[in-house]
Amino acid sequence: MLTKLALAGVKNRRRDYLVLLAGLTMSAAIFYMFANLATNQAFIKANAVVKSASVVFGFGAVLLALITVVYIMYANSFLLSMRQHDYGLFMMLGAKRKRVGELVFLETLILGTVATAVGIGLGILASKFLVGFLLDQLGLHLSHLTSFYLPAIGFTAVLYIGLFILASLFNLTRLMRTTVQQLLHADQQANQPKVRPVRQFIAGVVGILLVAAGYWAMASIESLQLTAIPLALVTITIGTYLIFHATVLAVIRGLRRTGWAHRHLNGFLLGQLNFRVHDYTRMLTIVSLLFAMALGAITVGSGYHRQMPMTADSLGSYTVAVHDVNAHQRALIKQLHVAHQATYTQKVVGKTTYYNATELQAQPFELAKPIQSTGGRAKFYTQSLKTFKKDGATRIDFMVLNPRKLGDFTTPKILSARAFRQLKGQTYRVTTVRIKHMQDDLKVLAQLDRSEQKRFPAADGGALTVGTYQSYQLMNGIFGGLEFIGYFLGIAFLAMLASCLMFKILSGAPGDLRRYAMLNKVGVRRGLMRGNLAKEIGILFAIPGIMGIVDVLFGLQMFKPLMAAPMSPYLGIGTTFLIFIGLYVIYYLITLGLYLNLVMPSETRQD
């Protein structure tokens, strides 16, 4: 009988359950997608780009799991807030506590299992289409990327079902400890936060100091090394909490005394915020950090990718090297904006490549200065033949000019003109070309590179060939991968943080339902009520958003050493920020739509 009652209760609140189920399903789907990428060994092994980023993946998985815990906690409290009145009623009608407890446990678990199952299914579909689409957009081709991967399914299922069992137990103990009266009237209690001005002032100052310390730690990552990250995480978390705790309430209280608060529903808005923000402080802190991480991941990932070409010119001393230039290649070279070009005769005996000293004297081989000494600009110099024999000839740029590319080879030897002439071996003529700006000639370079690769396939060992164009390609792949991970993590974080916020806000709906019904009776226009809700939820979204943006702006300092001179972590962040904020706004609108649906009193008249 009780089971029937419980089912009827669920049926009556179909819409609320749908929201909850949809959110949980989405979270499981995202987690599956990530787990699929992070745990798929065949995929990781097959892609050099991903291998180098597996640390990032591991870090991301841990973070994602943490968020999931928080997320399910909030979803669960939303569930409990919906159901506690019913449970109280059952108990009042004489149902045994134990029996109701069983119901709560089962209900939470069933909901969780359904969400997990559907979520994994959705995740498989999304992996198939969405991940492919994202990779396409970034111009990346990753092999062995499957959408269906059993270990990932197991991983997701174990984590989610485990968490739901915990949540069920939590609900059970909560219920067992609460009296029937409290359950029945849970959302009528209003606790007014107490204000202790001195304490709040101290909290505010300490908060600012802590956040400042965190920002400083991130900016001085070079001297602090890896300790900077945990230090910043701890100080910024506590600092943000204290700042929210101290300032938001004080600002609201200040505003309540002004004339502005006496207009329309402003007073009500402030009252609502006053009594919510306190309860939300912890939540807003977590969300602001997640916001920062998500935005940071996307900004850094795409920043690297976008700015890569800036350093491309300084990666080595020539852009491409072509052996025995043919007519087609000559035509292509003519199309390039050449800054420096040289041709050398090579003789290959065994694994050793020989050069003619006279040629090198007449046309010294260019060497690139390390970027650190030039302030990021590409600068080149030559050495006297004597120095070159000892130094330049042993540099990788010169060594890989041999026709075997990065394959099996030994240090090249430079012979006098006579000795060179007498040497018997296969002869090649290699032409090195350095162009002014790689970005101007990317298309022609690609063609040239392709034809050279075809004529002289790299030896078995390395897929690498030579020249800064090759390095550029390789780094493009790595940073493209980073960008992909950045976007993926960013979007996953965003989805989860916004849902956390959504559930927290939605769990306040039962209480607001009554308040807005009262406002409706008192004669508040519907437009005014809607506007008020939009403002209220908007502010709750904006606070962590603003804090998160500030965190990112300072946090990017951390990447300054990694993105040296011509690159900067701050370059072009405007677009990234805009896209991210756009997504965040969409989340806000969804939450608002759901909330309006839940809370707005029904129209009394059909217009």
Add this chain to the structure above:
Amino acid sequence: MTNAVVDVHNLEKTYGKAGERPYTALKGLNFSVAAGEFVGIMGASGSGKTTLLNMLSTLDTPTQGDVLVNGHDVTKMRGNQLADFRAQEVGFIFQDFNLLESLTAEENIGLPLALKGTASKVMDQAIQKVAATLSITDLLKKYPAQLSGGQKQRVAAARAIVHEPAILMGDEPTGALDSTSARELLDLLTTINREQHMSVLLVTHDPFSASFCQRILFIKDGQIGSELKRGDQDRKDFYQQILTELGTFSE
């Protein structure tokens, strides 16, 4: 009647969707309330009292008939007009107070004025004045959770009259109060009615509350069954008369 503040003509309300068995809560109701009058509406549970009040306050739509409140035909209003009408012409007191617990007493009382866009100085004066009338001046800074039932209802009454509506409507306002608080509230309503000439319409099933009215309409099965007038009677005598009437009325 020209000075009527409420004029109900042939009011009918039927519940139930097409295809379901309809239930008629009100069957052709006719009555009016003169300006400055203190009228009670009595009836047993399910007699249609609350339905009637919902029609008068535009929270529900009649199936048929006219409802004129202070000259406005409320059955013809739409959307914002309805909200504005409730905000300006009517003051409400509910059984469960309906105070917003996130606002202080002062902010609760000021809400109807804030909706009108009243300047905050004017608002403060109006709040002080009404708070003095209802002797709640020292409660203004408190939140509803810190008030007793009787105090809450006095705050609610202050909110209902602060904007000087044409009529004050009460839906069992003493229902959740102890007898002392109930008497205090009813005395206050009487004072407001007498001194500010505000019309009061009280829906109740409690004969004690009803004995404060000047005229009582008894509803039975969706129609006005009978009417009692207090005239010059003492309240206690009127109370007895109501009890007798209820005794015969429900037979």
